[in-house]
Amino acid sequence: MSSELRKVGSCWRIGLSLFLTFCLAQGLKAQSVSLPPLSLTSDYFLGQQPSSSTLRFSHERRYFWANNVIALREGSRKTLPPYRVDTSQPFLSGDKFLRWQVRYRRWGFEFAEGTLSLLEGNRDAAQLWLDAKAGSANSHRIYFPFATEQKGHWRWFGLNHLVSFQLHRMEGKFVVGFRYLLCDRFRDGWFSGTYQNGRLLGELEFVSSRGIGFNAPSGKGIALDAASMVRQGKWCVFLAVEGLVGEVRWKWLRKVSAFVDTNAFAQDPDGFIHSLPSLVGREEYLEVKRPVDKQWLAGLGYSHLRWQWILARDERVDKGNWHLSAIWSLRADQKLYFDLQVPVRAVSLGYSGRNFELLLAISHPDPSKALVLGLQAKLIVR
Numbered sequence: 001m002s003s004e005l006r007k008v009g010s011c012w013r014i015g016l017s018l019f020l021t022f023c024l025a026q027g028l029k030a031q032s033v034s035l036p037p038l039s040l041t042s043d044y045f046l047g048q049q050p051s052s053s054t055l056r057f058s059h060e061r062r063y064f065w066a067n068n069v070i071a072l073r074e075g076s077r078k079t080l081p082p083y084r085v086d087t088s089q090p091f092l093s094g095d096k097f098l099r100w101q102v103r104y105r106r107w108g109f110e111f112a113e114g115t116l117s118l119l120e121g122n123r124d125a126a127q128l129w130l131d132a133k134a135g136s137a138n139s140h141r142i143y144f145p146f147a148t149e150q151k152g153h154w155r156w157f158g159l160n161h162l163v164s165f166q167l168h169r170m171e172g173k174f175v176v177g178f179r180y181l182l183c184d185r186f187r188d189g190w191f192s193g194t195y196q197n198g199r200l201l202g203e204l205e206f207v208s209s210r211g212i213g214f215n216a217p218s219g220k221g222i223a224l225d226a227a228s229m230v231r232q233g234k235w236c237v238f239l240a241v242e243g244l245v246g247e248v249r250w251k252w253l254r255k256v257s258a259f260v261d262t263n264a265f266a267q268d269p270d271g272f273i274h275s276l277p278s279l280v281g282r283e284e285y286l287e288v289k290r291p292v293d294k295q296w297l298a299g300l301g302y303s304h305l306r307w308q309w310i311l312a313r314d315e316r317v318d319k320g321n322w323h324l325s326a327i328w329s330l331r332a333d334q335k336l337y338f339d340l341q342v343p344v345r346a347v348s349l350g351y352s353g354r355n356f357e358l359l360l361a362i363s364h365p366d367p368s369k370a371l372v373l374g375l376q377a378k379l380i381v382r
Contacts, residue, residue, distance in 0.1 A: 056382050067371055187210065188207055293317065295316045354382075355380045357380070
């Protein structure tokens, strides 16, 4: 009887780990704040080692830039040749991240710091930005730009715990983590308007921690993360949700709502518009609460000899992406990683060793033509 009860208990824990990770991630999305990704898709699959009694320290750095309009190198130039926007959902994102982590047995503690910026808009917004930099705005055309922007500088202290379970040939693990969040610089807003013959008319609204003085408040909040992996024979299933539950609160933020009417605006790579001398609107200071944006990953893996093949889907900062990955085990503690991503159309190449990990993501063999570029490095001391 006790044996049967243990089997039932193991099945219940396996099902519950996947059920909680998936079902709690569902729900209606309110206006949310986006955090730098806690881990990349490759981290979840390369880090499938069991808990160890060895005390382990690690330091990690990550840099990632992506857009779907123009090569990153071209976008940083002051002037451009004429370009045509081919996508109806242009975006530009940037992510800088560093983390110190300590792991012992089933527990992990970390401190992390990072910035995340995300600029999105419609086709007219991107085309107007390109035409203005090229000095070739069509005088006979009316542009209807709409753009949103969010920037934040984040820090957090995190604690996570791993639970292992098994039943016959099936085994798995469930990881739950808690983070205390701090955000000392934040801006979130949108612009909508029309542009013709050098005149910009429109409306904008944003909240910002800037413009309050030296005592600008820091946003404080919490986030709960969960991940689960179940393996049976050569097959494994993985599911992870960052920001499963979470909220950030600012006691005091500056909010600006205004109408724009100007013929002297300029644009730069760090924002949609600036130098707007003609603003009529309202400024107020208020308390702001925002839920944390959920970022998730689901994957299916198959192992054969020294290879592992993975099909995965993730959604980060509202951008969905498919991954077709392969991991080649050189030795017990050394792996090579290859990942093909669509629709981003980027390739990731990585190496994971006992004391060092390195990952490079790029969308074109020629870096000067790349729309996506990322680099991540991790140093591990045992």
